[in-house]
Amino acid sequence: xxxxxxxxxxxxxxxxxxxxxxxxxxxxxxxxxxxxxxxxxxxxxxxxxxxxxxxxxxxxxxxxxxxxxxxxxxxxxxxxxxxxxxxxxxxxxxxxxxxxxxxxxxxxxxxxxxxxxxxxxxxxxxxxxxxxxxxxxxxxxxxxxxxx
Amino acid sequence: xxxxxxxxxxxxxxxxxxxxxxxxxxxxxxxxxxxxxxxxxxxxxxxxxxxxxxxxxxxxxxxxxxxxxxxxxxxxxxxxxxxxxxxxxxxxxxxxxxxxxxxxxxxxxxxxxxxxxxxxxxxxxxxxxxxxxxxxxxxxxxxxxxxx
DNA sequence: TGATAAATGCAACTCACTTGCAACTTGGAA
DNA sequence: TTCCAAGTTGCAAGTGAGTTGCATTTATCA
Ligand SMILES: [Mn+2]
Ligand SMILES: [Mn+2]
Ligand SMILES: [Zn+2]
Ligand SMILES: [Zn+2]
Numbered sequence: 506x507x508x509x510x511x512x513x514x515x516x517x518x519x520x521x522x523x524x525x526x527x528x529x530x531x532x533x534x535x536x537x538x539x540x541x542x543x544x545x546x547x548x549x550x551x552x553x554x555x556x557x558x559x560x561x562x563x564x565x566x567x568x569x570x571x572x573x574x575x576x577x578x579x580x581x582x583x584x585x586x587x588x589x590x591x592x593x594x595x596x597x598x599x600x601x602x603x604x605x606x607x608x609x610x611x612x613x614x615x616x617x618x619x620x621x622x623x624x625x626x627x628x629x630x631x632x633x634x635x636x637x638x639x640x641x642x643x644x645x646x647x648x649x650x651x652x653x
Numbered sequence: 654x655x656x657x658x659x660x661x662x663x664x665x666x667x668x669x670x671x672x673x674x675x676x677x678x679x680x681x682x683x684x685x686x687x688x689x690x691x692x693x694x695x696x697x698x699x700x701x702x703x704x705x706x707x708x709x710x711x712x713x714x715x716x717x718x719x720x721x722x723x724x725x726x727x728x729x730x731x732x733x734x735x736x737x738x739x740x741x742x743x744x745x746x747x748x749x750x751x752x753x754x755x756x757x758x759x760x761x762x763x764x765x766x767x768x769x770x771x772x773x774x775x776x777x778x779x780x781x782x783x784x785x786x787x788x789x790x791x792x793x794x795x796x797x798x799x800x801x
Numbered sequence: 802t803g804a805t806a807a808a809t810g811c812a813a814c815t816c817a818c819t820t821g822c823a824a825c826t827t828g829g830a831a
Numbered sequence: 832t833t834c835c836a837a838g839t840t841g842c843a844a845g846t847g848a849g850t851t852g853c854a855t856t857t858a859t860c861a
Contacts, residue, residue: 528806528807529807529808530806530807530808530857530858530859531858531859532807532808532809532856532857532858533857534808534809535808535809550848551848551849552848565809565810566809566810566811567810567848567849568809568810568811568849568850568851569808569809569810571848571849571850572808572809572850573808585737587735587737589733589735589741589790591817591818591847591848592847592848592849593737593848593849607778607782607784607786609784610787616782616784618778618782620774622770622771622774623770626768626770627793630755630766630793631795634755634764634766634797635797635798636755636757636764636793636795636796636797636798637795637796637801638755638793638794638795639758639794639795639796640793640794640795641791641792641793641794642737642790642791642792642794643789643790643791644789644790645775645778645784645786645788645789646786646787646788646789646790647779647784647785647786647787647788648784648785648787649782649783649784650783650784653785676837676838677838677839678826678827678828678837678838678839679827679828680826680827680838680839680840681826682839682840682841683839698817699817699818700817713840713841714840714841714842715817715818715841716818716819716820716840716841716842717839717840717841719817719818719819720819720839720840721839739816739817739848739849740816740817740818741817741818
C-alpha cells in the first residue's frame with residue numbers, strides 16, 4: 506500500500522501552505538499521519554491512527570502521532586471531538602462544514618450531523634452572560650437502528 | 654462545621670428514597686459526599702469533593718468518592734458534565750431543570766445556562782438517522798468578562 | 802553540501818480513574 | 832438488644848491516555 510507516493514497530489518494545497526507558514530517540515534511520518542486523517546471520514550483516535558499506520562507498514566511512534574495531532578490542532582487544521590469515551594477523536598477540517606455527531610451507546614458507531622442550530626443562541630448567550638463565545642461542543646448519544 | 658448532623662432534615666426525601674430503593678446504605682462518608690454535592694451550585698470534580706471533605710474534617714478516601722459518584726450516576730441522581738478539562742464534573746439533578754454550561758477559556762469559571770434549544774432538533778435527527786436519542790452534551794467555551 | 806532548526810523514537814513520567822481484597826458499617830431479622 | 836449478611840470503606844496496586852526529556856535523525860535552505 507502506497508501511503509506516501511501520491512500524497513503530494515492528493516493533499517490539499519491549503520493544508521501544505523498552513524504547514525509551511527507555521528515553519529513545519531513535511532517528514533515521512535507526518536505525511537503518513539496526514540494521509541490517514543484525510544482518508545478518515547469520521548473522527549479518529551490517536552491510537553487508531555497509529556494502528557492504521559502499523560497495518561499499512563508505515564509504523565509511527567504513538568508519541569509522534571500525539572505531537573502531530575496537537576500541532577495540527579494549534580494550526581486549526583483538525584478539530585477535536587470529545588465523545589466522553591476516555592480518549593479524544595480528531596477530524597480534518599479541510600473541506601468540511603462545521604457540524605456535529607451522534608454516537609450509538611451500544612456499538613459506538615458515529616454518524617455525522619451536518620448541521621448546527623446554535624448561531625442565534627450563541628449571540629443570545631453572549632448578550633446575557635457578557636462572555637465572548639469562541640466555540641461549543643454538541644454531541645448526541647443514543648441507539649442506532651441495529652442496537653435498538 | 655457540622656456536615657452530618659442536620660443532613661436528614663436538608664436532604665430531599667426523594668433522594669433518600671432512590672437510595673433505599675436501590676438497596677443502598679446511608680453511611681457517614683456517603684452522607685458527607687451527598688451534602689457536598691447538594692451544596693454545590695455548579696458541577697464539581699471528584700477531587701474537589703474530596704478536598705472539601707478534608708477541609709471540613711470529614712476526610713473520605715478518593716476511591717470512595719469515585720465509587721459513590723458512579724453509583725449516584727447509575728441511579729440518575731447526578732449528571733456528568735464533561736468540559737474536556739481532563740476530568741469529569743458532576744452535579745445533582747434534584748430540583749434542577751435540564752440545562753447547559755459555559756466555561757471561560759481563561760479562568761475556567763463555569764456559568765449555568767438554564768436553557769436547552771434541542772428538543773425539536775432531537776426529533777428531526779431521530780427521524781433522519783433512525784437513532785433513538787437518549788441524551789446530548791452541549792457546552793460553550795469562551796472568555797468571561799474579566800478574561801477578555 | 803553543510804548548517805540549523807524541527808521532528809522523531811524511546812524511556813520514563815503524570816494523572817484520572819479502576820480493581821482486589823481484608824476490615825468495617827449499616828439495617829433488618831431473630 | 833444482639834447478630835449477621837449485604838453493602839461499604841480504605842489501602843495498595845494496576846490501567847491507560849496523554850506528556851516530557853533527551854539523544855539521534857531528517858528536512859529545508861543558503
Ligand atoms: Mn464529523
Ligand atoms: Mn449546572
Ligand atoms: Zn455547532
Ligand atoms: Zn439540552
